[in-house]
Amino acid sequence: MDLVNIRKILITESVAPGCKIALEENGIEVVEKRNLSKDELIAEIEEYGGLIVRSATKVTAEVIDAAQNLKIIGRAGTGVDNVDVNAATKKGIVVMKNESRNKCTNQKYKCFRHIPQAFASMKAGEWDRKRFMGEELYGKTLGIVGLGRIGKEVAIRMQSFGMKTIGFDPVIPAEVSASFGVQQMPLTQLWPLCDFITVHTPLMPSTAGKSSGIKFSMCNSSLCVFSCWAFRAQVLLGHSNYNLFGGNCIETAVSFIQHEPPKNRLLINHPNVISCPHLGASTVEAQERCGQDIANQIVELIQGKALVGAVNSQALTSALAPEIQPWIKLGEALGALLKACAGQKNSHVKITTLGASLKNAGSYLTAAVAMGLLKGACQNINLVNALILAKEAGLMVTADHSATILGSKDGACAVETSLSGTSRKVIGSVQSGVPVLLELNGARFRQHVPLVGKLLLYKSLRDPQTVSLVAGLLANAGIYVEAYSVSLAADGEQWSILGISSLLEDVNILSAHVKAAVQLAI
Numbered sequence: 002m003d004l005v006n007i008r009k010i011l012i013t014e015s016v017a018p019g020c021k022i023a024l025e026e027n028g029i030e031v032v033e034k035r036n037l038s039k040d041e042l043i044a045e046i047e048e049y050g051g052l053i054v055r056s057a058t059k060v061t062a063e064v065i066d067a068a069q070n071l072k073i074i075g076r077a078g079t080g081v082d083n084v085d086v087n088a089a090t091k092k093g094i095v096v097m098k099n100e101s102r103n104k105c106t107n108q109k110y111k112c113f114r115h116i117p118q119a120f121a122s123m124k125a126g127e128w129d130r131k132r133f134m135g136e137e138l139y140g141k142t143l144g145i146v147g148l149g150r151i152g153k154e155v156a157i158r159m160q161s162f163g164m165k166t167i168g169f170d171p172v173i174p175a176e177v178s179a180s181f182g183v184q185q186m187p188l189t190q191l192w193p194l195c196d197f198i199t200v201h202t203p204l205m206p207s208t209a210g211k212s213s214g215i216k217f218s219m220c221n222s223s224l225c226v227f228s229c230w231a232f233r234a235q236v237l238l239g240h241s242n243y244n245l246f247g248g249n250c251i252e253t254a255v256s257f258i259q260h261e262p263p264k265n266r267l268l269i270n271h272p273n274v275i276s277c278p279h280l281g282a283s284t285v286e287a288q289e290r291c292g293q294d295i296a297n298q299i300v301e302l303i304q305g306k307a308l309v310g311a312v313n314s315q316a317l318t319s320a321l322a323p324e325i326q327p328w329i330k331l332g333e334a335l336g337a338l339l340k341a342c343a344g345q346k347n348s349h350v351k352i353t354t355l356g357a358s359l360k361n362a363g364s365y366l367t368a369a370v371a372m373g374l375l376k377g378a379c380q381n382i383n384l385v386n387a388l389i390l391a392k393e394a395g396l397m398v399t400a401d402h403s404a405t406i407l408g409s410k411d412g413a414c415a416v417e418t419s420l421s422g423t424s425r426k427v428i429g430s431v432q433s434g435v436p437v438l439l440e441l442n443g444a445r446f447r448q449h450v451p452l453v454g455k456l457l458l459y460k461s462l463r464d465p466q467t468v469s470l471v472a473g474l475l476a477n478a479g480i481y482v483e484a485y486s487v488s489l490a491a492d493g494e495q496w497s498i499l500g501i502s503s504l505l506e507d508v509n510i511l512s513a514h515v516k517a518a519v520q521l522a523i
């Protein structure tokens with residue numbers, strides 16, 4: 002995998018020194034340049050294979066476009082909303098974040114006792130005990146929106162204050178959240194039960210502006226404190242005119258602002274808002290963990306050992322497992338073979354994984370087949386961007402699974418496309434770590450054909466003379482036959498596959514003797 006070629010990484014923010022040390026110990030050159038302007042970053046980025054950022058560096062599509070050699074964007078932290086993940090994915094760049102190491106720090110804001118306001122009043126020479134009456138957490142109900150890593154940590158800690166924790170998450174199953182003491186329910190049921198609400202959703206297109214979905218009118222009167230910790234405040238800003246404060250929300254804590262530093266100060270200046278300059282993960286310990294972890298994650302990927310924390314590279318994650326790698330090669334080979342047989346015009350390619358052992362293989366096999374189909378046509382195609390580039394090329398690649406096994410072999414992959422009513426189908430498998438062809442357009446191979454090297458395929462009558470004729474023509478062109486396989490006959494015709502020493506300049510020189518001749522290099 003050419004991800005191993007990362008030799009130079011740029012760090013653009015204050016990341017703990019352990020990050021640079023760990024990378025350098027693994028032979029990676031590290032350059033630290035902080036506070037780069039957008040133009041400076043664009044001018045700088047081209048020579049780097051990796052980029053490490055926190056939340057201040059905006060890794061926009063423009064930056065990614067200029068990043069000709071970039072393979073990894075590492076976020077020393079959790080939120081990746083400052084990275085254009087779609088643009089990175091399209092370019093085949095892995096976007097990786099810390100898996101868990103700043104989550105404990107990220108959820109420690111407190112606003113229940115009005116400490117910041119009371120502190121400010123003391124500094125101003127006041128002595129007002131009544132104005133800052135707080136609330137106990139004990140016995141109160143906390144509604145947690147977003148029950149991922151941070152939401153879970155918040156739940157566990159708040160339970161130790163004697164709080165009842167309820168919540169909602171569209172992804173985490175109810176039985177999983179129940180295991181850490183959070184009963185899930187639809188949001189409309191949740192709002193009226195909450196004394197406090199805390200939101201721990203990332204900022205993504207699907208969550209941006211989602212606070213407008215919060216029904217403040219349904220919340221528990223006057224006790225409902227909207228407490229926003231580890232989420233991007235754009236989720237809150239989506240609420241029209243911040244009128245949550247005009248309703249029954251009495252206080253809110255905000256750690257993240259969409260534009261940092263904030264240009265629009267409406268939210269910050271509101272008397273019921275406690276805010277700080279994005280300090281959620283700013284402790285010495287959290288930063289040391291984040292820096293060290295992102296360095297380790299990058300090194301592990303470069304060494305092909307593991308892919309941890311990637312947000313856009315599901316197929317690549319599987320591809321690192323040694324037992325999966327031959328299947329990735331098979332997918333690529335079948336894609337290339339189908340393209341050679343069916344030409345460029347296939348618009349819908351269906352992949353069917355066969356047998357229980359490949360039940361979950363669709364995710365990486367579809368990407369691998371797409372790579373094979375587009376090889377040569379697209380530059381820098383890899384498992385990260387293959388499906389996106391296929392879609393852009395007008396190719397729909399879909400995956401299906403069947404428990405049926407082919408003969409006695411559990412684990413095969415069928416790739417098919419239909420052109421003007423004629424179906425083209427290739428079926429392959431992996432034998433002793435080598436990708437092999439089992440069937441070509443309905444014709445089975447008794448001796449499975451290794452899908453490696455340069456191959457010449459053609460269809461001919463069941464006639465032993467043809468292979469000598471073809472071999473003679475190849476020899477005239479200085480090409481030698483290294484392997485020969487022939488399918489079982491179907492309708493009196495057979496497919497022959499020859500391993501050849503180099504590709505023919507023009508495969509049509511065989512057309513007087515054989516049909517449907519194609520050649521490919523795998």
Ligand SMILES: O=C(O)[C@H](O)COP(=O)(O)O
Binds near residue numbers: 057079080
């Ligand atoms: O997403 C995170 O990890 C927190 O928002 C911290 O961001 P920071 O690394 O910019 O402090």
